[in-house]
Amino acid sequence: MEIIIQPTPEAATKIAARIIARQLREKPDAVLGLATGSTPLLLYRELVALKLDWSKVTTFNLDEYVGLPREHPQSYHSFMWENLFRHVNIAKKNVHIPDGNTKDIPKFCAKYEKQIRAAGGIDLQVLGIGTDGHIGFNEPTSSLASRTRIKTLTQLTRRDNARFFGSEADVPHHVVTMGIGTIMEAKQILLLAFGPKKSRAIAEAVEGPITAVNPASVLQMHPVTKVCLDAPAASGLQRADYYRWVYDNKPGWQTF
Numbered sequence: 001m002e003i004i005i006q007p008t009p010e011a012a013t014k015i016a017a018r019i020i021a022r023q024l025r026e027k028p029d030a031v032l033g034l035a036t037g038s039t040p041l042l043l044y045r046e047l048v049a050l051k052l053d054w055s056k057v058t059t060f061n062l063d064e065y066v067g068l069p070r071e072h073p074q075s076y077h078s079f080m081w082e083n084l085f086r087h088v089n090i091a092k093k094n095v096h097i098p099d100g101n102t103k104d105i106p107k108f109c110a111k112y113e114k115q116i117r118a119a120g121g122i123d124l125q126v127l128g129i130g131t132d133g134h135i136g137f138n139e140p141t142s143s144l145a146s147r148t149r150i151k152t153l154t155q156l157t158r159r160d161n162a163r164f165f166g167s168e169a170d171v172p173h174h175v176v177t178m179g180i181g182t183i184m185e186a187k188q189i190l191l192l193a194f195g196p197k198k199s200r201a202i203a204e205a206v207e208g209p210i211t212a213v214n215p216a217s218v219l220q221m222h223p224v225t226k227v228c229l230d231a232p233a234a235s236g237l238q239r240a241d242y243y244r245w246v247y248d249n250k251p252g253w254q255t256f
Protein backbone atom coordinates (compact mmCIF):
# COMPACT_ATOMS: atom_id res chain seq x y z
CA MET A 1 0.00 0.00 0.00
CA GLU A 2 1.15 3.51 -0.71
CA ILE A 3 -0.16 5.88 1.95
CA ILE A 4 -0.45 9.48 0.75
CA ILE A 5 -1.24 11.96 3.52
CA GLN A 6 -2.19 15.51 2.63
CA PRO A 7 -3.32 18.38 4.85
CA THR A 8 -6.81 18.68 3.33
CA PRO A 9 -9.37 16.66 1.35
CA GLU A 10 -8.81 19.08 -1.54
CA ALA A 11 -5.08 18.33 -1.69
CA ALA A 12 -5.59 14.56 -1.37
CA THR A 13 -8.30 14.68 -4.05
CA LYS A 14 -6.02 16.54 -6.47
CA ILE A 15 -3.52 13.68 -6.26
CA ALA A 16 -6.25 11.07 -6.78
CA ALA A 17 -7.61 13.01 -9.78
CA ARG A 18 -4.12 13.16 -11.30
CA ILE A 19 -3.79 9.37 -10.99
CA ILE A 20 -7.12 8.84 -12.74
CA ALA A 21 -6.32 11.43 -15.43
CA ARG A 22 -3.05 9.65 -16.15
CA GLN A 23 -4.89 6.33 -16.43
CA LEU A 24 -7.33 7.79 -18.96
CA ARG A 25 -4.53 9.40 -20.98
CA GLU A 26 -2.47 6.21 -21.04
CA LYS A 27 -5.47 4.03 -21.81
CA PRO A 28 -8.37 5.99 -23.32
CA ASP A 29 -10.59 2.88 -23.21
CA ALA A 30 -9.86 2.22 -19.54
CA VAL A 31 -12.35 0.44 -17.31
CA LEU A 32 -12.99 2.36 -14.10
CA GLY A 33 -14.64 1.09 -10.94
CA LEU A 34 -16.48 3.95 -9.25
CA ALA A 35 -17.73 4.69 -5.75
CA THR A 36 -20.44 6.86 -4.23
CA GLY A 37 -20.84 8.61 -0.88
CA SER A 38 -19.65 12.04 0.21
CA THR A 39 -15.93 11.21 -0.13
CA PRO A 40 -15.61 11.06 -3.95
CA LEU A 41 -17.76 14.17 -4.54
CA LEU A 42 -14.72 16.45 -4.72
CA LEU A 43 -12.95 13.94 -6.93
CA TYR A 44 -15.77 13.90 -9.47
CA ARG A 45 -15.86 17.71 -9.47
CA GLU A 46 -12.11 17.76 -10.09
CA LEU A 47 -12.34 15.18 -12.89
CA VAL A 48 -15.09 17.18 -14.60
CA ALA A 49 -12.93 20.31 -14.40
CA LEU A 50 -10.03 18.45 -16.05
CA LYS A 51 -12.18 18.00 -19.20
CA LEU A 52 -10.86 14.51 -19.92
CA ASP A 53 -12.06 12.38 -22.81
CA TRP A 54 -14.51 9.79 -21.50
CA SER A 55 -15.83 8.69 -24.91
CA LYS A 56 -14.15 5.26 -24.77
CA VAL A 57 -14.22 4.79 -20.99
CA THR A 58 -16.29 2.02 -19.40
CA THR A 59 -17.43 2.24 -15.78
CA PHE A 60 -18.72 -0.20 -13.19
CA ASN A 61 -20.14 1.12 -9.94
CA LEU A 62 -19.60 -0.69 -6.70
CA ASP A 63 -23.09 -0.87 -5.31
CA GLU A 64 -26.75 0.16 -5.21
CA TYR A 65 -29.63 0.05 -2.74
CA VAL A 66 -32.22 -2.68 -3.25
CA GLY A 67 -35.77 -1.49 -3.86
CA LEU A 68 -34.99 2.20 -4.30
CA PRO A 69 -36.36 3.47 -7.61
CA ARG A 70 -33.59 4.53 -10.02
CA GLU A 71 -35.00 8.07 -10.07
CA HIS A 72 -34.92 8.36 -6.26
CA PRO A 73 -32.54 11.21 -5.38
CA GLN A 74 -30.56 8.91 -3.08
CA SER A 75 -30.17 6.03 -5.52
CA TYR A 76 -26.59 5.57 -6.64
CA HIS A 77 -27.86 5.83 -10.24
CA SER A 78 -29.03 9.38 -9.48
CA PHE A 79 -25.82 10.14 -7.61
CA MET A 80 -23.56 9.10 -10.46
CA TRP A 81 -25.50 10.86 -13.21
CA GLU A 82 -25.90 14.00 -11.13
CA ASN A 83 -22.29 14.24 -9.93
CA LEU A 84 -20.27 12.84 -12.81
CA PHE A 85 -21.78 11.25 -15.88
CA ARG A 86 -23.98 14.11 -17.06
CA HIS A 87 -20.96 16.42 -17.00
CA VAL A 88 -18.65 14.28 -19.15
CA ASN A 89 -18.79 12.71 -22.63
CA ILE A 90 -19.29 9.12 -21.46
CA ALA A 91 -21.41 6.81 -23.63
CA LYS A 92 -24.50 5.68 -21.72
CA LYS A 93 -24.00 2.11 -22.91
CA ASN A 94 -20.60 2.05 -21.18
CA VAL A 95 -22.02 2.91 -17.75
CA HIS A 96 -22.79 0.00 -15.43
CA ILE A 97 -24.44 0.41 -12.04
CA PRO A 98 -25.92 -2.53 -10.12
CA ASP A 99 -29.68 -2.82 -10.56
CA GLY A 100 -31.37 -2.71 -7.18
CA ASN A 101 -34.77 -3.38 -8.68
CA THR A 102 -34.10 -6.55 -10.60
CA LYS A 103 -36.47 -9.46 -9.95
CA ASP A 104 -33.69 -12.04 -9.95
CA ILE A 105 -30.78 -10.66 -7.92
CA PRO A 106 -28.45 -13.69 -8.14
CA LYS A 107 -28.92 -13.76 -11.93
CA PHE A 108 -28.20 -10.05 -12.17
CA CYS A 109 -25.08 -10.39 -10.01
CA ALA A 110 -23.70 -13.21 -12.15
CA LYS A 111 -24.30 -11.04 -15.24
CA TYR A 112 -22.52 -8.07 -13.64
CA GLU A 113 -19.46 -10.22 -12.91
CA LYS A 114 -19.54 -11.47 -16.51
CA GLN A 115 -19.77 -7.92 -17.86
CA ILE A 116 -16.72 -6.88 -15.83
CA ARG A 117 -14.78 -9.83 -17.20
CA ALA A 118 -15.96 -9.17 -20.77
CA ALA A 119 -14.75 -5.56 -20.47
CA GLY A 120 -11.28 -6.90 -19.67
CA GLY A 121 -11.47 -6.35 -15.90
CA ILE A 122 -11.27 -3.12 -13.94
CA ASP A 123 -8.11 -1.07 -14.53
CA LEU A 124 -8.60 1.31 -11.63
CA GLN A 125 -11.08 1.01 -8.78
CA VAL A 126 -12.01 4.05 -6.69
CA LEU A 127 -13.03 3.25 -3.11
CA GLY A 128 -14.27 5.10 -0.06
CA ILE A 129 -14.42 3.42 3.32
CA GLY A 130 -17.21 3.09 5.86
CA THR A 131 -16.65 3.98 9.51
CA ASP A 132 -16.73 0.21 10.12
CA GLY A 133 -14.14 -0.46 7.40
CA HIS A 134 -16.60 -1.51 4.71
CA ILE A 135 -15.62 -1.15 1.05
CA GLY A 136 -18.44 -1.02 -1.46
CA PHE A 137 -21.17 -2.28 0.82
CA ASN A 138 -19.14 -5.25 2.04
CA GLU A 139 -19.92 -5.02 5.71
CA PRO A 140 -17.67 -6.48 8.45
CA THR A 141 -17.52 -10.29 8.29
CA SER A 142 -18.13 -10.29 4.53
CA SER A 143 -16.17 -13.09 2.90
CA LEU A 144 -12.86 -11.75 1.67
CA ALA A 145 -13.46 -13.90 -1.44
CA SER A 146 -17.01 -12.66 -2.05
CA ARG A 147 -18.40 -11.79 -5.48
CA THR A 148 -21.21 -9.40 -6.47
CA ARG A 149 -24.25 -10.26 -4.37
CA ILE A 150 -26.98 -8.97 -2.06
CA LYS A 151 -25.89 -7.78 1.39
CA THR A 152 -27.70 -6.57 4.48
CA LEU A 153 -26.51 -3.25 5.91
CA THR A 154 -25.46 -2.99 9.53
CA GLN A 155 -27.22 -0.59 11.85
CA LEU A 156 -24.06 1.54 11.95
CA THR A 157 -24.01 1.98 8.16
CA ARG A 158 -27.75 2.73 8.05
CA ARG A 159 -27.21 5.31 10.79
CA ASP A 160 -24.22 6.81 8.92
CA ASN A 161 -26.21 7.07 5.70
CA ALA A 162 -29.38 8.41 7.35
CA ARG A 163 -28.02 11.92 6.74
CA PHE A 164 -28.77 11.51 3.05
CA PHE A 165 -32.29 10.17 3.56
CA GLY A 166 -33.68 12.35 6.34
CA SER A 167 -34.27 9.48 8.74
CA GLU A 168 -32.69 6.12 9.53
CA ALA A 169 -35.99 4.37 8.89
CA ASP A 170 -35.85 5.45 5.24
CA VAL A 171 -32.45 3.85 4.59
CA PRO A 172 -32.92 0.53 2.79
CA HIS A 173 -31.72 -2.60 4.60
CA HIS A 174 -30.50 -4.39 1.50
CA VAL A 175 -27.99 -3.57 -1.21
CA VAL A 176 -26.31 -5.16 -4.20
CA THR A 177 -22.54 -4.79 -3.99
CA MET A 178 -19.47 -5.94 -5.84
CA GLY A 179 -17.76 -8.53 -3.67
CA ILE A 180 -14.39 -8.16 -2.02
CA GLY A 181 -13.00 -10.79 -4.39
CA THR A 182 -14.35 -8.72 -7.29
CA ILE A 183 -12.74 -5.53 -5.98
CA MET A 184 -9.42 -7.29 -5.38
CA GLU A 185 -9.18 -8.20 -9.08
CA ALA A 186 -8.92 -4.53 -10.09
CA LYS A 187 -5.44 -3.82 -11.44
CA GLN A 188 -5.09 -0.66 -9.38
CA ILE A 189 -7.02 0.58 -6.35
CA LEU A 190 -7.40 4.12 -5.09
CA LEU A 191 -8.91 4.42 -1.63
CA LEU A 192 -9.91 7.86 -0.36
CA ALA A 193 -10.80 8.78 3.21
CA PHE A 194 -11.31 12.15 4.84
CA GLY A 195 -12.16 13.36 8.31
CA PRO A 196 -11.59 12.16 11.87
CA LYS A 197 -14.54 9.73 11.72
CA LYS A 198 -12.54 7.55 9.32
CA SER A 199 -9.30 7.51 11.36
CA ARG A 200 -10.01 4.28 13.20
CA ALA A 201 -11.17 2.34 10.16
CA ILE A 202 -8.09 3.57 8.28
CA ALA A 203 -5.64 2.73 11.07
CA GLU A 204 -7.08 -0.79 11.31
CA ALA A 205 -7.15 -1.26 7.54
CA VAL A 206 -3.57 -0.08 6.99
CA GLU A 207 -1.74 -1.19 10.13
CA GLY A 208 -4.00 -3.81 11.68
CA PRO A 209 -4.29 -7.50 10.90
CA ILE A 210 -6.06 -8.63 7.74
CA THR A 211 -9.50 -9.49 8.94
CA ALA A 212 -13.05 -9.69 7.59
CA VAL A 213 -14.02 -7.54 10.58
CA ASN A 214 -12.39 -4.64 8.73
CA PRO A 215 -12.98 -5.51 5.06
CA ALA A 216 -10.65 -2.74 3.80
CA SER A 217 -7.73 -4.49 5.54
CA VAL A 218 -7.74 -7.05 2.71
CA LEU A 219 -6.20 -4.33 0.53
CA GLN A 220 -2.90 -5.16 2.24
CA MET A 221 -2.93 -8.15 -0.13
CA HIS A 222 -3.45 -5.99 -3.22
CA PRO A 223 -0.25 -5.23 -5.16
CA VAL A 224 -1.11 -1.70 -6.38
CA THR A 225 -3.19 0.19 -3.84
CA LYS A 226 -2.85 3.89 -3.07
CA VAL A 227 -4.58 5.36 -0.04
CA CYS A 228 -5.20 9.13 -0.26
CA LEU A 229 -5.94 10.65 3.14
CA ASP A 230 -6.38 14.06 4.70
CA ALA A 231 -4.57 14.63 7.99
CA PRO A 232 -7.57 13.88 10.27
CA ALA A 233 -8.25 10.54 8.55
CA ALA A 234 -4.55 9.69 8.97
CA SER A 235 -4.46 10.69 12.64
CA GLY A 236 -4.68 7.11 13.94
CA LEU A 237 -1.71 5.84 11.91
CA GLN A 238 1.36 4.94 13.96
CA ARG A 239 3.74 5.25 11.03
CA ALA A 240 2.36 8.46 9.54
CA ASP A 241 5.78 10.18 9.62
CA TYR A 242 7.28 7.33 7.62
CA TYR A 243 4.51 7.46 4.98
CA ARG A 244 4.93 11.23 4.67
CA TRP A 245 8.71 10.89 4.21
CA VAL A 246 8.33 8.15 1.63
CA TYR A 247 5.88 10.22 -0.43
CA ASP A 248 7.89 13.45 -0.19
CA ASN A 249 11.08 11.66 -1.23
CA LYS A 250 9.72 9.48 -4.00
CA PRO A 251 12.33 9.10 -6.75
CA GLY A 252 11.27 10.65 -10.04
CA TRP A 253 11.47 7.32 -11.86
CA GLN A 254 8.99 5.66 -9.52
CA THR A 255 5.63 5.76 -11.26
CA PHE A 256 3.77 3.56 -8.77
Ligand code: GLP
Nearest residue numbers: 035036037038039128129130136
Ligand atom coordinates in the same frame (compact mmCIF):
# COMPACT_ATOMS: atom_id res chain seq x y z
C1 GLP B 1 -21.23 4.19 1.49
C2 GLP B 1 -20.83 3.46 0.20
C3 GLP B 1 -19.34 3.23 0.17
C4 GLP B 1 -18.67 4.45 0.75
C5 GLP B 1 -18.93 4.53 2.22
C6 GLP B 1 -18.47 5.82 2.86
O1 GLP B 1 -22.34 3.73 2.13
N1 GLP B 1 -21.51 2.27 -0.14
O2 GLP B 1 -18.92 2.94 -1.15
O3 GLP B 1 -17.30 4.40 0.54
O4 GLP B 1 -20.25 4.20 2.51
O5 GLP B 1 -19.33 6.88 2.60
P1 GLP B 1 -18.92 8.39 2.77
O6 GLP B 1 -17.94 8.69 1.69
O7 GLP B 1 -20.19 9.16 2.57
O8 GLP B 1 -18.34 8.55 4.11
